[in-house]
Amino acid sequence: MTESDVTRDGVKGARPGREAVTGEQAGRRRRRRGRGEKAMVPDAEFSSYYGKPILNKPTWKPLDIAGYLYLGGLAGASSLLAAGAQATSRPGLARTAKLGASGAISLSLAALVHDLGRPARFINMLRVFKPTSPMNLGSWLLAGYAPLTMAAAAADVTGRYRVAGATATVGAAALGPAVATYTAVLISDTAVPSWHEGYRELPFVFAGSGATAAAGLALACAPVRESGPARRMAALGAALELGSFQLMKRRMGLAAEPYGLGKPRGLLRAAEALTAGGAALAACAGRESVAGGRARLLAAGAALLSGSAALRFGVFHAGVASAEDPRYTVVPQRERLEAGERSGRSDVL
Amino acid sequence: MTDDTGNLLFGPQPDVAGAAGYRGAPPRMGFFTDTSVCIGCKACEVACKEWNAIPEDGLELTGMSYDNTQGLGASTWRHVAFIEQRKPLGGQEPGVGHEDVDVFAAAGQLGTSPSSPDPGTTVAEVGSAPAGAPAGAISPVAPDGRTELRWLMSSDVCKHCTHAACLDVCPTGSLFRTEFGTVVVQEDICNGCGYCVPACPYGVIDQRPDDGRAWKCTLCYDRLGVGMEPACAKACPTDSIQFGPLDELRDRAAVGVARLHAAGVTDARLYGEDPGDGVGGDGAFFLLLDEPEVYGLPPDPVVTTRDMPDMWRHAVAAAASLAGLAALSFVRRPR
Numbered sequence A: 001m002t003e004s005d006v007t008r009d010g011v012k013g014a015r016p017g018r019e020a021v022t023g024e025q026a027g028r029r030r031r032r033r034g035r036g037e038k039a040m041v042p043d044a045e046f047s048s049y050y051g052k053p054i055l056n057k058p059t060w061k062p063l064d065i066a067g068y069l070y071l072g073g074l075a076g077a078s079s080l081l082a083a084g085a086q087a088t089s090r091p092g093l094a095r096t097a098k099l100g101a102s103g104a105i106s107l108s109l110a111a112l113v114h115d116l117g118r119p120a121r122f123i124n125m126l127r128v129f130k131p132t133s134p135m136n137l138g139s140w141l142l143a144g145y146a147p148l149t150m151a152a153a154a155a156d157v158t159g160r161y162r163v164a165g166a167t168a169t170v171g172a173a174a175l176g177p178a179v180a181t182y183t184a185v186l187i188s189d190t191a192v193p194s195w196h197e198g199y200r201e202l203p204f205v206f207a208g209s210g211a212t213a214a215a216g217l218a219l220a221c222a223p224v225r226e227s228g229p230a231r232r233m234a235a236l237g238a239a240l241e242l243g244s245f246q247l248m249k250r251r252m253g254l255a256a257e258p259y260g261l262g263k264p265r266g267l268l269r270a271a272e273a274l275t276a277g278g279a280a281l282a283a284c285a286g287r288e289s290v291a292g293g294r295a296r297l298l299a300a301g302a303a304l305l306s307g308s309a310a311l312r313f314g315v316f317h318a319g320v321a322s323a324e325d326p327r328y329t330v331v332p333q334r335e336r337l338e339a340g341e342r343s344g345r346s347d348v349l
Numbered sequence B: 001m002t003d004d005t006g007n008l009l010f011g012p013q014p015d016v017a018g019a020a021g022y023r024g025a026p027p028r029m030g031f032f033t034d035t036s037v038c039i040g041c042k043a044c045e046v047a048c049k050e051w052n053a054i055p056e057d058g059l060e061l062t063g064m065s066y067d068n069t070q071g072l073g074a075s076t077w078r079h080v081a082f083i084e085q086r087k088p089l090g091g092q093e094p095g096v097g098h099e100d101v102d103v104f105a106a107a108g109q110l111g112t113s114p115s116s117p118d119p120g121t122t123v124a125e126v127g128s129a130p131a132g133a134p135a136g137a138i139s140p141v142a143p144d145g146r147t148e149l150r151w152l153m154s155s156d157v158c159k160h161c162t163h164a165a166c167l168d169v170c171p172t173g174s175l176f177r178t179e180f181g182t183v184v185v186q187e188d189i190c191n192g193c194g195y196c197v198p199a200c201p202y203g204v205i206d207q208r209p210d211d212g213r214a215w216k217c218t219l220c221y222d223r224l225g226v227g228m229e230p231a232c233a234k235a236c237p238t239d240s241i242q243f244g245p246l247d248e249l250r251d252r253a254a255v256g257v258a259r260l261h262a263a264g265v266t267d268a269r270l271y272g273e274d275p276g277d278g279v280g281g282d283g284a285f286f287l288l289l290d291e292p293e294v295y296g297l298p299p300d301p302v303v304t305t306r307d308m309p310d311m312w313r314h315a316v317a318a319a320a321s322l323a324g325l326a327a328l329s330f331v332r333r334p335r
């Protein structure tokens, strides 16, 4: 600001581009699109405060919270597999799923506590019962669910208290679907454009992703001859996940863009390939001899597990990116206002 | 956007303290920040830091404007935005043009008239006001007599929303509604889950990295409790920050904006004063001279919890389809 001189003929020596451009040009930042990526929505002009974000971006650590989303899905769907396997007398599948559910939910709780700024105060989550807070409801849900999975796993491994174990398995299966899908509400219930705008489809994406992860774990670890349900679950879950994710991106307008840029783009491409490939491989492996099938099921399981993880990390990072760029906050709101003004909304000045 | 009056998650809510369970609460208190008189002195930022003992959070030079604070955060509860624009400001006469002044002739006249005092003179005599003291034309001048450059300054703060997303999503109950209708974090309860941070549609509340907890403006809850006004409003030398009962502030703001419109400042508008907006109106609202996004404010914020019932409906449907999907996986070919 001090390098220029004000003379009779105007300002001399001012560095170009130092003033805040307002109106039409303001806030435009040149963005590099990935190769061959088409803009889903035409670029819109908008104003901003020196390109600064409007929102404060999530302070959550990616490994903790994306991991939490992933492990919750894995656990919830595993509990369903466990109950199904128990009911249809597939002891190997049941044990894998029970151990998977209890292990995943323990890790997910550890991740949640680790992410807190004050981990010692974790128990404050249960200080109140607050229906407007998905994290509060989720904590209560996990407080009920986690012990059930552990009881189910413990009864299975020790072979004692079979009735109690079976009851716990059924109870965990009743709560499992909620554990897998509530995390979608958790992140949608924010002002982050790429999370909030997807609140209709995201629970279905997470339900599908949880199913593929649980199926992946079962395929990799359970006996081959009991893998039928997991193979079918992989196919159904992959279809649900990929289908609703496409639908979500189509419906959410500009907020879908961060899913196709930078790091999220790579993660989500990988998720698509791994999930679809894993499900296909699992389906094929089922038709072959048991010996060759083992290795294939292992590969399919690994692909499904990592595909589901990649999806959660992709969704997480896309949300953070959408909070960091004022464009995703301003443009849709501006459009909404203008549409409202045209239809004669009186409360807009 | 439906205006569901009576719905606690959204829409106008005339008695916020009452809805939060207070009986016989004092009137709702708030801020009216009239940015048209802000001079960007940052007294509010300093007063806030001092009173609330907020730690230093970086001494950076941004190079983008006189604004080195950049935005609200865990350790910045007032933020003065500076915007430099090529836009005329109605009726302002800075009087900085001196093209027609011959400095040598002026120097020759030193000490000969009250408007060009002797170098030794420091104070003009009482009653001998220099007649044409602020001489010179406006520079540069548009045909309608306005300057072509303007600075906008605005002191931003937590909006103390009628429907505060931060408060709604806080899982511990650390964020609560006070009897004054304001929104405050209880630092001894917050466990630093960070949920309030992305929930706020204005980017106000944030987590302090070293401390782990979330912090934001309390509207000086401690001062209000003993009948004092918040530190920033107290320090503001131009009364750009006005504190008082919200109803009174709204009346005052309506008069102010009408006066500016009459003076030809057609850009003047109120932001956040409308109880019918997406957050049910702000407890701290503003008079702005340009679009909100120019100041770094969202043009049409909506409290995220408005969609909460719909979110849970979709989650329940998704949970049911997951259960159905699992059942379907077991129906065929039991071995």
Ligand code: SF4
Pocket: B158, B159, B160, B161, B163, B164, B165, B166, B167, B183, B199, B200, B201, B202, B203, B204, B205, B216
């Ligand atoms: S949502 Fe944001 S602006 Fe509203 S009260 Fe909470 S922190 Fe303040």
Ligand code: SF4
Pocket: B166, B169, B170, B171, B172, B173, B174, B175, B185, B189, B190, B191, B192, B193, B194, B195, B196, B197, B213, B214
């Ligand atoms: S960080 Fe603290 S104030 Fe914010 S939602 Fe979590 S517990 Fe509540």
